[in-house]
Amino acid sequence: MKTLTELHFDNRFARLGDVFSTEVTPQPLEQPRLVVASEAAMSLLDLDPPVAEDPLFTELFSGHKLWSTAEPRAMVYSGHQFGSYNPQLGDGRGLLLGEVVNEKGQYWDLHLKGAGMTPYSRMGDGRAVLRSSIREFLASEHLHALGIPSSRALCVTSSDTTVYRERPERGAMLMRLSPSHVRFGHFEFFYYTKQHDELKQLLDHVVESHFAECLEHPEPYHSFFREVLERTAEMVARWQAYGFCHGVMNTDNMSILGITFDFGPYAFLDDFDARFICNHSDHAGRYSYENQVPIAHWNLAALAQALTPFIAIEQLRGTMDLFLPIYEAAWLDLMRKRLGLDTAEENDKELVQRLLQLMQGSAIDYTRFFRELGNSPAKQAVARLRDDFVDIKAFDDWAGSYCERVDREGEDQQARRQRMHAVNPKYILRNYLAQQAIEAAESGDYGPVRELHAVLSHPFDEQPGMDRYAERPPEWGKHLEISCSS
Numbered sequence: 321m322k323t324l325t326e327l328h329f330d331n332r333f334a335r336l337g338d339v340f341s342t343e344v345t346p347q348p349l350e351q352p353r354l355v356v357a358s359e360a361a362m363s364l365l366d367l368d369p370p371v372a373e374d375p376l377f378t379e380l381f382s383g384h385k386l387w388s389t390a391e392p393r394a395m396v397y398s399g400h401q402f403g404s405y406n407p408q409l410g411d412g413r414g415l416l417l418g419e420v421v422n423e424k425g426q427y428w429d430l431h432l433k434g435a436g437m438t439p440y441s442r443m444g445d446g447r448a449v450l451r452s453s454i455r456e457f458l459a460s461e462h463l464h465a466l467g468i469p470s471s472r473a474l475c476v477t478s479s480d481t482t483v484y485r486e487r488p489e490r491g492a493m494l495m496r497l498s499p500s501h502v503r504f505g506h507f508e509f510f511y512y513t514k515q516h517d518e519l520k521q522l523l524d525h526v527v528e529s530h531f532a533e534c535l536e537h538p539e540p541y542h543s544f545f546r547e548v549l550e551r552t553a554e555m556v557a558r559w560q561a562y563g564f565c566h567g568v569m570n571t572d573n574m575s576i577l578g579i580t581f582d583f584g585p586y587a588f589l590d591d592f593d594a595r596f597i598c599n600h601s602d603h604a605g606r607y608s609y610e611n612q613v614p615i616a617h618w619n620l621a622a623l624a625q626a627l628t629p630f631i632a633i634e635q636l637r638g639t640m641d642l643f644l645p646i647y648e649a650a651w652l653d654l655m656r657k658r659l660g661l662d663t664a665e666e667n668d669k670e671l672v673q674r675l676l677q678l679m680q681g682s683a684i685d686y687t688r689f690f691r692e693l694g695n696s697p698a699k700q701a702v703a704r705l706r707d708d709f710v711d712i713k714a715f716d717d718w719a720g721s722y723c724e725r726v727d728r729e730g731e732d733q734q735a736r737r738q739r740m741h742a743v744n745p746k747y748i749l750r751n752y753l754a755q756q757a758i759e760a761a762e763s764g765d766y767g768p769v770r771e772l773h774a775v776l777s778h779p780f781d782e783q784p785g786m787d788r789y790a791e792r793p794p795e796w797g798k799h800l801e802i803s804c805s806s
């Protein structure tokens with residue numbers, strides 16, 4: 321374990337030089353205080369939980385103090401936003417403070433979001449508000465606990481500084497961790513500005529630092545693209561299987577590591593609805609739940625375009641064609657597990673699709689359905705669940721096929737339940753739960769956000785006394801309009 325001042329920095333990205341990022345000093349907020357910290361994320365930096373109580377923790381992770389070996393910088397990138405190319409983006413309000421190497425030799429970028437204006441702030445104020453910082457904190461740590469690859473969050477700090485959005489709000493900062501903050505949009509920036517030497521330098525940096533196994537391959541760049549595509553397909557498969565909607569899948573919000581990145585108006589499905597749109601400014605539904613799969617593919621094509629100076633187009637095309645099969649296999653594998661099926665049969669995909677079609681329009685709570693399905697033996701479980709379906713006859717047909725399928729698995733209920741509960745969360749981050757915790761935090765009570773974070777860090781476990789977090793959302797809670805401004 322380390323003390324706060326012992327963090328060891330090795331700032332590889334900063335060393336790439338001024339073409340890739342610009343030195344910027346964090347601009348602290350007034351009277352910072354710790355809202356919530358993640359013990360699991362602290363352990364990635366070899367920090368013991370009590371360290372969070374040290375005032376120095378808050379000072380360091382809110383930009384009031386800086387390690388002498390940190391090198392805060394704003395990265396440049398661009399990207400496709402809602403399908404249109406925006407040639408100039410970049411860290412407008414977040415700073416890469418440096419890369420910390422932990423005792424295992426793993427690198428973790430410290431990225432302070434809300435640290436003030438940078439050369440890339442455009443019309444923005446360089447700030448983040450408490451509401452959106454808490455939302456990103458809760459989601460990143462919860463996704464990780466669900467087994468969905470994600471950037472991580474160390475802590476949120478609040479302040480007395482007022483930040484203006486649709487209303488005056490509290491300024492806050494989020495300390496984000498990720499092995500890399502390189503996005504698809506980084507590659508697009510150097511490709512479209514025709515800086516191909518720098519593009520190659522970026523590519524080499526990313527491959528050497530984060531995809532070293534590709535160097536063993538006769539064509540490392542091609543192998544790298546394939547790896548990014550695979551990871552992205554598997555990430556989206558997990559989003560779909562657990563009902564996570566990202567909301568702003570612009571290429572500047574796509575991590576090159578294939579992890580969930582940059583949280584805005586995201587939402588988990590309450591009632592299953594394939595056409596659900598969580599982003600209220602997404603009028604065309606470009607980033608609806610069901611579109612996340614083709615959009616991930618589209619975003620990979622945008623990345624592929626930026627790699628054309630180094631990888632043959634035929635190779636890129638061939639790899640792009642692997643996306644859907646990889647996605648489908650990963651999704652089906654997870655959905656089988658969610659249904660408690662350990663073996664694979666030919667008609668499994670149809671079985672899952674029939675179920676989702678029945679859920680559509682029946683106001684079936686997507687998370688609770690699977691948990692309840694595992695709670696009791698299959699025949700009893702479907703008998704209990706059937707009344708919620710609009711088309712009961714079609715559900716009975718499905719339930720018949722399902723129970724036969726479960727019988728063929730030949731497993732006792734105790735084992736089935738255990739296996740299903742290990743993949744079907746009891747607790748999911750519902751928007752209304754986040755909203756309640758945010759409202760308390762805005763009035764200075766951090767208890768609810770800390771408790772919610774603790775519950776969501778163990779989403780598969782029964783947690784005595786916490787059942788209210790697992791209930792169906794109230795009607796108002798299903799229709800919250802989450803502001804896009806953050």
Ligand code: AMP
Pocket residue numbers: 409410411412413414440441442443444445446447448568573582584806
């Ligand atoms: P986002 O929609 O949060 O992914 O951000 C898109 C771009 O806008 C990125 O370049 C951000 O850094 C920038 N940005 C978002 N909010 C602000 C803000 N309040 N101040 C400055 N830049 C911002």
Ligand code: MG
Pocket residue numbers: 572573582
């Ligand atoms: Mg972004």
